[in-house]
Amino acid sequence: MTSCRVMAVVLAGGQGKRLLPLTMGRAKPNVPFGGMFRLIDFVLSNLTNAGYLKIVVLTQYQSNSLDRYIARGWQLSSQVGHYIAPVPAQQQFGPQWFSGSADALFQNLHLMRDDPPEHVLVFGADHVYRMDPAQMLAQHLESGADVTVAAIRQPRALAHQFGVIECAPGGRRIARFVEKPGDPAGLPDSPEEIRASMGNYVFRTQALIDAVEEDAMDVSSRHDIGADIIPMLVREGRADVYDFARNHVHGVSPRERGYWRDVGTLDAYYEAHMDLIGPDPAFTLHNAHWPIRTFHDLLAPVTFGRERPGRAVDSLLSPGVAVAAEADIERSVLSPQVTLGARAQVADSILMENVRVGRDAIVRRAIVDRDAVIPDGARIGFDPELDRELYTVTENGIVVVGSEGARRCETRVETAGGLPTGSLH
Numbered sequence: 001m002t003s004c005r006v007m008a009v010v011l012a013g014g015q016g017k018r019l020l021p022l023t024m025g026r027a028k029p030n031v032p033f034g035g036m037f038r039l040i041d042f043v044l045s046n047l048t049n050a051g052y053l054k055i056v057v058l059t060q061y062q063s064n065s066l067d068r069y070i071a072r073g074w075q076l077s078s079q080v081g082h083y084i085a086p087v088p089a090q091q092q093f094g095p096q097w098f099s100g101s102a103d104a105l106f107q108n109l110h111l112m113r114d115d116p117p118e119h120v121l122v123f124g125a126d127h128v129y130r131m132d133p134a135q136m137l138a139q140h141l142e143s144g145a146d147v148t149v150a151a152i153r154q155p156r157a158l159a160h161q162f163g164v165i166e167c168a169p170g171g172r173r174i175a176r177f178v179e180k181p182g183d184p185a186g187l188p189d190s191p192e193e194i195r196a197s198m199g200n201y202v203f204r205t206q207a208l209i210d211a212v213e214e215d216a217m218d219v220s221s222r223h224d225i226g227a228d229i230i231p232m233l234v235r236e237g238r239a240d241v242y243d244f245a246r247n248h249v250h251g252v253s254p255r256e257r258g259y260w261r262d263v264g265t266l267d268a269y270y271e272a273h274m275d276l277i278g279p280d281p282a283f284t285l286h287n288a289h290w291p292i293r294t295f296h297d298l299l300a301p302v303t304f305g306r307e308r309p310g311r312a313v314d315s316l317l318s319p320g321v322a323v324a325a326e327a328d329i330e331r332s333v334l335s336p337q338v339t340l341g342a343r344a345q346v347a348d349s350i351l352m353e354n355v356r357v358g359r360d361a362i363v364r365r366a367i368v369d370r371d372a373v374i375p376d377g378a379r380i381g382f383d384p385e386l387d388r389e390l391y392t393v394t395e396n397g398i399v400v401v402g403s404e405g406a407r408r409c410e411t412r413v414e415t416a417g418g419l420p421t422g423s424l425h
Contacts, residue, residue: 013060073295100223124199146207163197251289
């Protein structure tokens with residue numbers, strides 16, 4: 001890590017509408033992931049592993065749940081000037097919330113002026129990846145740029161989801177930055193790919209302050225970093241790109257290197273979980289050299305029934321999981337304190353904390369939110385029309401069961417005397 005003064009700002013105020021119902025009662029960065037973790041754990045682990053220990057987390061929607069989680073699990077030593085501090089929207093300039101990511105920075109410029117850093121890392125809070133930010137900062141310092149934007153190659157068909165970067169020939173200087181274009185040009189060496197912004201930036205502090213102050217005065221601006229601040233600095237010839245493929249983290253396998261997922265939709269969230277399982281997963285949560293840290297209550301080990309014990313294959317089971325006799329788990333992620341009744345079957349699914357799956361129930365290709373109770377004999381993932389009546393169903397056919405949906409399922413089972421039978425096999 002370099003010796004210059006650095007502050008990290010984590011943008012954690014997004015509403016997360018595309019993840020409903022998972023964001024119904026929690027902030028998007030506080031959505032569970034991988035059984036034991038929260039989405040915000042990835043960015044906080046990357047920053048602290050790299051030695052950046054002055055971090056502010058800007059929150060807004062459903063901020064209480066995220067504030068409590070950080071307070072319980074992410075406390076650093078204030079005696080030596082280290083901190084991870086949640087900062088909710090404080091309406092510094094009148095009775096309005098943050099109108100965009102740039103406005104969030106503008107309303108919190110006092111944090112940078114109280115103890116002025118030389119450079120500011122501005123990172124998103126809801127991506128799944130491992131990264132050493134110190135390597136990005138080192139390039140930023142060497143280049144003398146006012147901003148450096150982390151980038152990763154993505155299919156051109158997904159360009160509408162990202163800020164797209166075009167570079168000057170043979171260099172790192174950004175020539176053009178367009179937020180979510182419809183039909184951008186492909187890369188010279190790969191026409192069906194684009195260079196996408198990861199939502200991670202390194203700014204020279206004074207350049208950031210000047211840019212967000214200028215943007216705040218522009219009534220036509222969306223006050224967004226990607227849509228407004230980066231294009232402003234690009235026009236002035238002061239923006240560079242950092243190629244995430246060059247980032248090296250010790251202990252990361254060749255298959256995992258360069259892994260990054262934006263989990264902003266339910267289908268992307270589901271697919272990122274499927275990347276965790278199998279004999280050769282695309283991303284692993286285990287790395288002693290660069291751990292993903294989290295916080296959880298102390299729980300008992302996983303338990304299986306002694307007589308005719310259940311079975312788990314290509315799955316992740318968290319502490320506190322209890323599997324009754326003859327229950328079957330395949331290609332699934334089970335969070336802490338999930339309970340499976342006798343002969344229950346779960347496949348290709350994500351079960352969040354404290355979910356109860358009843359006897360003889362079958363759950364497949366589903367995301368089940370915390371505290372939901374799947375009644376005895378229920379069938380989820382078999383009848384698309386019935387699933388749409390009771391739950392949220394994604395474009396790719398993933399069934400998302402919130403607590404309300406689970407209650408509707410229980411009522412249907414009680415009144416209909418059971419749901420259609422089915423089997424995982």
